[in-house]
Amino acid sequence: MNIGKPKxxxxxxxxxxxxxxxxxxxxxxxxxxxxxxxxxxxxxxDGRINxxxxxxxxxxxxxxxxxxxxxxxxxxxxxxxxxxxKEIWSTPASKFKNAIALSNKGYQSKPLKRCFINKTKGxxxxxxxxxxxxxxxxALYLLTLDPVAESILSKTSFGFRRxxxxxxxxxxxxxxxxxxxxxxxxLEGDIKGCFDNISHQWLLSNxxxxxxxxxxxxxxxxxxxxxxxxxxxxxxxxxxxxPTLANLVLNGMDQMLKEKYWTNSVGTIxxxxxxxxxxxxxxxxxxxxxxxxxxxxxxxxxLVEEFLKTRGLELSxxxxxxxxxxxxxxxxxxxxxxxxxxxxxxxxxxxxxxxxNNIRQTIKKNRMQSQETLIRRLNQIITGWCNxxxxxxxxxxxxxxxxxxxxxxxxxCKRKHPNKSKKWIKKKYFKQIGNRDWIFxxxxxxxxxxxxxxxxxxxxxxxxxxxxxxxxxxxxxxRRAC
Numbered sequence: 001m002n003i004g005k006p007k008x009x010x011x012x013x014x015x016x017x018x019x020x021x022x023x024x025x026x027x028x029x030x031x032x033x034x035x036x037x038x039x040x041x042x043x044x045x046d047g048r049i050n051x052x053x054x055x056x057x058x059x060x061x062x063x064x065x066x067x068x069x070x071x072x073x074x075x076x077x078x079x080x081x082x083x084x085x086k087e088i089w090s091t092p093a094s095k096f097k098n099a100i101a102l103s104n105k106g107y108q109s110k111p112l113k114r115c116f117i118n119k120t121k122g123x124x125x126x127x128x129x130x131x132x133x134x135x136x137x138x139a140l141y142l143l144t145l146d147p148v149a150e151s152i153l154s155k156t157s158f159g160f161r162r163x164x165x166x167x168x169x170x171x172x173x174x175x176x177x178x179x180x181x182x183x184x185x186x187l188e189g190d191i192k193g194c195f196d197n198i199s200h201q202w203l204l205s206n207x208x209x210x211x212x213x214x215x216x217x218x219x220x221x222x223x224x225x226x227x228x229x230x231x232x233x234x235x236x237x238x239x240x241x242x243p244t245l246a247n248l249v250l251n252g253m254d255q256m257l258k259e260k261y262w263t264n265s266v267g268t269i270x271x272x273x274x275x276x277x278x279x280x281x282x283x284x285x286x287x288x289x290x291x292x293x294x295x296x297x298x299x300x301x302x303l304v305e306e307f308l309k310t311r312g313l314e315l316s317x318x319x320x321x322x323x324x325x326x327x328x329x330x331x332x333x334x335x336x337x338x339x340x341x342x343x344x345x346x347x348x349x350x351x352x353x354x355x356x357n358n359i360r361q362t363i364k365k366n367r368m369q370s371q372e373t374l375i376r377r378l379n380q381i382i383t384g385w386c387n388x389x390x391x392x393x394x395x396x397x398x399x400x401x402x403x404x405x406x407x408x409x410x411x412x413c414k415r416k417h418p419n420k421s422k423k424w425i426k427k428k429y430f431k432q433i434g435n436r437d438w439i440f441x442x443x444x445x446x447x448x449x450x451x452x453x454x455x456x457x458x459x460x461x462x463x464x465x466x467x468x469x470x471x472x473x474x475x476x477x478x479r480r481a482c
Contacts (some may be wrong), residue, residue, distance in 0.1 A: 195234055335347070
């Protein structure tokens, strides 16, 4: 059924909201929203800022955009997490009803619900959770902001962007470091409390979106232990629009380095020569800068500190270090290091240790569960971890993971049956499948082996590929098919 706004002759009480939501043709809705987003991206690429603002207003007022926004916040991982008003929109009727209710007229955001999530080394990260309505407004205005961001963000920024990810950042660093004549030194950059310290004034002065709405997002405040606290800096870490705002804040660092260290080739204007091999790869608030000399990176570090200072940010002293490529460094869960002149990227020791501990804890928590339940939960962990690392040199890491899983499973079996023989345990829980024996399996399910995941090299995305411009539609379809 084609969707549309309820007829004026109908009273709101007489509308079947459940039917209206379930009968939405999402192909039509997405096509309408994408069309306006493409126009915004084209106008931004052409530098027509006034047209961009008009199109943003048009999209924010669109019934189709509101439906997409509500669908996004009610289908992600946080869909069952409420804000300070303790509301969640779990029924089709509540989703459609609140999609109609989304409006910027007189909009005033409610305070965030403050909670904390565990980090490594016993630290905790503050998280601000908006109400469902505020999340809907953020998702709506993200639809208007994201085409702008994709048109102006750095070509080597890969965090929280459509069709870009950690693999692209890793592949870029491989290209920058793999040759004999490549950079020998890297600056591992980490921004201290990035989301908590971003300057509100910088955001309000530089982000192209409705300033009044943006101010409501930024100045919402938060409630902790029944006390209301103001937010003087930063963006809400639980907000759906925050990653894009953070990307915009950090945008321009690569251009600053390019203007200083790249020089025009002799006799040309458009071609530039990067004689110091200065390159940067971004993923959210983590970045790596390469150069041929340590002294160059010391100078760059000072420039980056000045760049961040104007945005209310600073580098973390503990995590921002300069390293030689032969010593190696960790980035996004991978270790980059040259062995006898050859660059090898493999899962970091920290990443391996984390997944092994996760598997051990899962087995320990499920000691009373059935074998099928344990297999299902372990397969989720194994699949996720192996898919993340299956484009690098991870064969030995996969073998190690299989060994550790087998040891833990054998201990699980022995604890369940302390009085049974090894032969009996083996016959009950392990099977021979093909040429492989000792496979932890039932009649219907089997444990996945990490070594069964094939290693496949990732192809770096085209730097200029904008997902909102129609000329790149065929390119992205081809990438998805691979």
